[in-house]
Amino acid sequence: MYRSTTSLFSSFACACTLSLLVACGSSSSGTSGTGGQPNGSGGSGSGGNATGGTSASGGSSGATGGTNGSGGTNGSGGTTATGGSTASGGTHGSGGAASGGTSGGSGGTATGGSSSGGASSGGAAGMSTTAGTGGASGGMTGSAGAKGSGGAAGTSGSGGQSGSTGACAGKSYKLCDDFEAGTAGGLPAGWTALPGYGSGAMQGVGLSTMTAHSGTQSLQSNSSMTGQERVQRSLSSLGATAGKHWGRIFYKVGAPPVKPASGVLHITLLSLQGTIEDRVVDTVEDMNGKHQWLFNVPDDSCCTSSTYDWSFDNDWHCAEWYVDSSSQSYRFFTDGTEVTSIGFTNRSGAKMSSFTAVGVGAIFYQAVPSAVVMWFDDLAIDDNQIGCK
Numbered sequence: 001m002y003r004s005t006t007s008l009f010s011s012f013a014c015a016c017t018l019s020l021l022v023a024c025g026s027s028s029s030g031t032s033g034t035g036g037q038p039n040g041s042g043g044s045g046s047g048g049n050a051t052g053g054t055s056a057s058g059g060s061s062g063a064t065g066g067t068n069g070s071g072g073t074n075g076s077g078g079t080t081a082t083g084g085s086t087a088s089g090g091t092h093g094s095g096g097a098a099s100g101g102t103s104g105g106s107g108g109t110a111t112g113g114s115s116s117g118g119a120s121s122g123g124a125a126g127m128s129t130t131a132g133t134g135g136a137s138g139g140m141t142g143s144a145g146a147k148g149s150g151g152a153a154g155t156s157g158s159g160g161q162s163g164s165t166g167a168c169a170g171k172s173y174k175l176c177d178d179f180e181a182g183t184a185g186g187l188p189a190g191w192t193a194l195p196g197y198g199s200g201a202m203q204g205v206g207l208s209t210m211t212a213h214s215g216t217q218s219l220q221s222n223s224s225m226t227g228q229e230r231v232q233r234s235l236s237s238l239g240a241t242a243g244k245h246w247g248r249i250f251y252k253v254g255a256p257p258v259k260p261a262s263g264v265l266h267i268t269l270l271s272l273q274g275t276i277e278d279r280v281v282d283t284v285e286d287m288n289g290k291h292q293w294l295f296n297v298p299d300d301s302c303c304t305s306s307t308y309d310w311s312f313d314n315d316w317h318c319a320e321w322y323v324d325s326s327s328q329s330y331r332f333f334t335d336g337t338e339v340t341s342i343g344f345t346n347r348s349g350a351k352m353s354s355f356t357a358v359g360v361g362a363i364f365y366q367a368v369p370s371a372v373v374m375w376f377d378d379l380a381i382d383d384n385q386i387g388c389k
Helices: 005-025 236-242
Strands: 175-177 192-194 205-208 218-223 230-234 244-253 265-273 277-285 290-296 303-305 316-324 329-334 357-364 372-382
Touching: 192 357, 218 357, 236 244, 236 372, 244 265, 244 277, 265 316, 265 372, 277 316, 277 329, 290 329, 357 372
Parallel strands: none
Antiparallel strands: 175 372, 192 230, 205 218, 218 372, 230 357, 244 316, 244 372, 265 277, 265 357, 277 290, 290 303, 316 329
8 A cells, every 4th residue: 555645754754853863862972991881871861741732842833822832941851961960981981971861842952961981882862752732722732741851871981991000100219120111022121131151142031921010011031041141231320329229129930930850950030240240139949949049159159048948939029139339248138028147248259349230030050951931020229128019
């Protein structure tokens, strides 16, 4: 059957009206956030239908004698529905843009709440209620439609997780490096190679994103050969602090930790370069996986060592040292606890000088059954003790 021309025209007009209202009710998405929850949904307000009153703004006017029903106070989603309070999408999260509630009476334009959240699409615009039909000839003014209730504000998107930052942000230490500067696989910015010896001398050290104590990168040593290359950074900008300072480094050992097949395994983690190398974060591990701490120099002529009371695991740990080259003094702390048995003062055999560089990276001196893997992060040097926080 064919539909009448009048019926088709009416359907077309209604569709156009609804499209215009939806377009007005749509709200633009906020500034893009990072990782917030998408698509906050604006609630639909329920505008009341005008009963017998003249349609507000666009309804057919009432017949003569009836004052045109204004549809009550223009229902703009209650007091103009802005999606409730403007939906703020967390800390620039992707909060949904709240759409205004359904307009009541006159179908006032529902203003979608502008979300400052991320780039999620706004909630659906509230639908306008049907305009009231014109009153009968001479009839009383049609009662105004009840005010449309404001649409519920879109749920704020949760703020996106901020990018990780390194431990040196905002710190005023004389030297601080969280190994965030540089490209994975390469040397850290501001560092140069500290040559090793033997067949493993030029391999196995560089920045890594596999694990980090803070931020997203750390320095990795990975080698199964003795005499591995390390990295070094100049201390020339530190002045007197180079020869007398507190230092801190975080380290982590790959799992499972390597144990020597026989005898012991001597691994240096950090050293100070001067007239000789002073190994201030230094270990020796036995066949049972227990290790000691020691202060050592390359010819093993000095200086001190602890008992074998520690074990390597796969967690991050903190090592601190204190040196004073003028008094040939040294102190050492592991995870905040001082190892008093290896501290000393006036030990001339330490051969401390005004240090020119700090060397970081694992270097070992005996053959190993498998690769030794270690990571280092958040190096700091200062005039005062830094701590492990």
